Amino acid sequence: MESSAFALILTLALAAPVAPAERKCLLSGSWQSDTGCRMVVSTLGEDGRFSGSYLPGSATGDSEILTLPLEGSQQDAGLVPQPIFSFTMHWRLQDSETAQTTVFLGQCYVGSNGEEILHALWLRREATNSPVEDWKATWVGTSIFTRIK
Amino acid sequence: MESSAFALILTLALAAPVAPAERKCLLSGSWQSDTGCRMVVSTLGEDGRFSGSYLPGSATGDSEILTLPLEGSQQDAGLVPQPIFSFTMHWRLQDSETAQTTVFLGQCYVGSNGEEILHALWLRREATNSPVEDWKATWVGTSIFTRIK
Amino acid sequence: MESSAFALILTLALAAPVAPAERKCLLSGSWQSDTGCRMVVSTLGEDGRFSGSYLPGSATGDSEILTLPLEGSQQDAGLVPQPIFSFTMHWRLQDSETAQTTVFLGQCYVGSNGEEILHALWLRREATNSPVEDWKATWVGTSIFTRIK
């Protein structure tokens, strides 16, 4: 009796699919965006902070840009399966005096197919000369990242 | 002759107004927003990173929130008079399971009256259960901060 | 008796302050924004649609622009005291081939001082050549309008 009960439990355990909610989305690794950019999240601290690098796509027309360092953090890293994250890049076009900063705010999801996917919105700001010109300083958009395997 | 030349130089120096472009906007200190929030930027590192605390206004209806820690960075800190900055707050309402993160992206200006002023846009994101629900996760808005004296 | 009762009612009617919630914010008329723009909402249809004109401020640096026609609509016009509204402007800089469109989405409020005030966010889009460049096409910001008296 005991052995058959054990076998039953084992069978159930083996057969039980891992619920999507139990899968975790991990930010570390290499990602590519739907707009042709690539990103590497290289380190991930215990406090949820991370750093990495960002490579804008050839589509940007800013071919003079190589790789940008990024700094960010996750919320409740290690505690929740699908953490919210944010990161920042400060940059400057080589042919321009203009400083720009981009911030991404997204969530790291486990999709219905079990694959990790990042959905993010971003704001990009260009330095202006005075508060009067500030109204035209900021762009907005979205990016979806999938893991490079 | 020398003394009168010196007096002339001194007079010119005293009379010369500091050009607005030479004034610097410093992020450290206490700020209040046009929406009733308060913010203290307490430390400012040589690499442009800073930390501080954020106190949402009573207007938010989220009275259970006390003070939120914030982490951020300036672009070209110490090099430009009106730096771009960004900062992030991760938070969680006490009466809710819902995690939220807010990112601010702004520029620290010296206004025409010589007073420092921060113009920022922000994105606020709420955790959702799946990519399918992601479309309704993000709010947007602006904040203008002036220094608390 | 009747005349004194009538007098009492009249007195009450004259003395009764109009509750803020009963005050209505009306979109028609002339408005100025916190960024130096002016707007006239000239007609207001029964179906909530309206038209008007928009004059960008000198602050925009786009001095070649004169007045732009705007088209919009209110939600539940005449039924709610503080209606949501939206309007659109299609425009083209005289020194440029680039077409742009701006959409405003806001709410018409009666402020605590009894004055009408419009709070709006806007998106501004510039035509690009292909979907690949679309990511950099859109700006975002806010405007607050008060009535020109």
Added chain:
Amino acid sequence: MESSAFALILTLALAAPVAPAERKCLLSGSWQSDTGCRMVVSTLGEDGRFSGSYLPGSATGDSEILTLPLEGSQQDAGLVPQPIFSFTMHWRLQDSETAQTTVFLGQCYVGSNGEEILHALWLRREATNSPVEDWKATWVGTSIFTRIK
């Protein structure tokens, strides 16, 4: 000689691919978004105005919503191959007192594969009680629409 010259011209005409820049993106017809929504642009006026209907996807969790009427306009309709467009929907959840309005601002592109595609950003606003609460009224996001064949 003549007939062979004619044959050559005919051959060239048949072989000449239509340049992508000459293809036009037409807004009229049925579209589906990357977030599971459907849209029909039913009429298209000479002045660029259009109307239609919008069906939010089952993904929204707002199953009580049926079809929403939309009103919009294109910039330079008929003159440019890839026009900018905007449209507005006013709506109200059946189980709610809360009025909402959504504005879309996008561009109608001919993709590299010759297929039409709409890239849009949107703002969604919920009515609030006063200017003090206005800061939390507005969501932002993007939608990509492809034609339903």
